[in-house]
Amino acid sequence: MTSKSLTELIAEADERALAASGLACLDRCLPLLVDEMDVLRPLWSGIAAGEDGWAERLATARAALDTVPEADGAAAPVRQMIGAAPSEWAADRLTEWATACSALALEVHRELDPPEGDDGPDGPLVAGEERRQIQILEILLVTEGSAGLRRAMDLVTEGRRVLRAALSRKARAQP
Template sequence: MTSNSLTELIAEADERALAASGLACLDRCLPLLADESDALRPLWSGIAAGEDGWTERLADARAALDAAPAADQAAAPVRRMIGAAPSEWVAGHLAEWAKACSALALEVHRDLDPSGGEDGPLVAGERRRQIQILEILTATEGGTGLRRAMDLSTEGRRVLRAALSRRARARP
């Protein structure tokens, strides 16, 4: 891991990296919804095109996630993340959204972390993925960086799904 902080990486990112960063945080938190659909896939593919089609794809993703049943109240952050996504492809708005998504994703992981701390394994893994995604997107252009960001998000989604499964088994 480099010495770049998550805050610094978000501050230096362009619109494409900011949109992908926020979307990746949202994507990793999808297991909180009872029905994990592919609602975000069109939004992922639209990031490569940038501003073109972002608003329409975002509206479709919002509608799909709003219709998805929630497993419990823990799904509220996922709904807040998609609801807060800016319709405008503007760096300032996207940066605010990326920061909010980052914080919510870290909070979700902290709540599920068995150690319950800032430095627990779930939180550390989520922070590492967020940093890796921003570094990859800053260093690459086009579909290659986005594909790697999607792969890291898929990995993170599996980790969160496993944490949710452990929590469900531990409940009396």
């Protein structure tokens, strides 16, 4: 079986997988914004319900994040992407958002990756992030219901730990 690219998987995803993929990318980047990681949990619950309640849960998550003080400039794009999440449960809007969230998460990890040289391949943080994005989409494409979402959230938790460790290394390395 040939594995599909991240772009191909996003193109094949339904609304549920797209919403979860975009949210997972942002959730993994959440350590840039806030230490409290349950801010987006209501939105994860909303994905299980589908279109019903998505807009309300999204508004709740945005309001919770609005109370978080502005962090450094690295966090601003993450906050903007949460603000850009579509209130409509529509495949075209969710595809656009999930694609942008994917790119943002990869860029966040690229900035934290150890230098690999000018033309070198992406480092281990980017490779791990891309792998998690692919795994989440593959899981959601074949697993219906909340079981797929639980497995996706396990990968999100792993990704958050990796990002927190990278942020900690970066903080220790700064004079």
